[in-house]
Amino acid sequence: MNNKEELIFDCVILGSGPAGFSAGIYAARGNIKTAILDINMFGGQPSNYFEIENYPGFSQIEGFELMEKFERHADKFGVQKFPMVEIEKINLNSELKEIETKDKIFKSKTVIISTGAQAKKLNIKGEEEFKGRGVSYCAVCDGAFYKDKTVAVIGGGNSALEEALYLTKFAKKVYIIHRREGLRADRLVCQRASQNEKLEFILCAIPVEIKGSNTVEKLLLKDLKTDSVKELDVDGVFPYIGLSANTCYFNGQLKQTNDGFIETDINMQTSIEGVYAAGDVRNTPLRQVVTAASDGAIAANSAVKYLENKLLSVTAES
Ligand code: NAP
DSSP: OOOOEEEEEEEEEEOOSHHHHHHHHHHHHTTOOEEEEOSSSTTTGGGGOSOBOOBTTBSSBOHHHHHHHHHHHHHHTTOEEEOSOOEEEEEOSSSSEEEEESSEEEEEEEEEEOOOEEEOOOOOBTTTTTBTTTBOSOHHHHGGGGTTOEEEEEOSSHHHHHHHHHHTTTOSEEEEEESSSSOOSOHHHHHHHHHOTTEEEEESEEEEEEEESSSEEEEEEEETTTOOEEEEEOSEEEEOOOEEEOOGGGTTOSOBOTTSOBOOOTTOBOSSTTEEEOGGGBOOSOOOHHHHHHHHHHHHHHHHHHHHHHTOOHHHHO
16 A cells, blocks of 8 residues: 655646756746755755856855755745655656655646756776765865865866866866867856966877776876877866766656757747756756756746646645
8 A cells, every 4th residue: 555645736846956946936936836856955066066157146156055045035935845855756647747756746737857967977997986086076075185186177168177177276286188179168267277277288188097096096098199098197087078967767758869858849848748847957058057047937937827728726726
């Protein structure tokens, strides 16, 4: 017998980054009964960003602080919050969508997926073995362990360069390893990186193996111009080579791109009626706090309209 508590909502939001909280604010202000669930603590990826300086209205703010402000704002409108849930299965195909956790079943007429994305792995020898012992995907979390040490950051995008700059606060030397001559990061960030004396670029090279005893000691790099492999002495390796969408719970229920991001229309509607996607998890040309927040607002507005058209709101019924 199933003893799980059943909870019914108009809108369940999965994921509590900027897209999720923005959706929560707009849904609750649209007067629909709204819950926000996260498998982790609230705040999503930006909670781990040292500084954000391109969210309008805040020329410089810590990621954690900005996400706390998002959360307080959603609290003001009465969004019900469920952090650290253990999701067991999700069925999006019925009229009343079901999200089953370890101890609850959430039933909802609409679902907004804002589960974000996570760091891609290098998939090289030693990466898994030294995870937490020199291999880290979060400079803000682990940077302080590298005081006066030498680290390598992999990638040429905004994340790689911004996190490399952050690591220079602790490390005595930071290598940025990038696979081609041109960088992908914004010009301003590239300029700052090129002016930082602790940073050294190694271009047209890829990591092929991470070596060490207890912790990381060496990174093997392949020079893509000569095919030769050289050893670099490092104490830490921080891969920042892009993101993959967090969609493992949906088991092919939704239309996704070849690399896994959820397809939506301009209203954030996915391939299933009543199910929306917002933020980094969806197929979008720009992944920023501001675009995620915008997606969340559009998704919630679409959910409210969908419920109005169907006269489905719990609030309307009661
Ligand atoms: P990204 O922009 O996709 O950059 C990934 C980088 O890793 C690229 O330089 C790529 O090289 C390299 N790369 C990919 N696969 C690789 C592999 N197997 N081996 C070696 N190198 C590899 O990812 P991101 O920097 O994580 O950023 C993700 C999104 O968040 C972007 O839209 C970014 O603008 C945004 N973001 C914005 C900010 C900000 O505005 N403050 C901060 C962080 C992130 P190629 O260039 O050759 O493809």
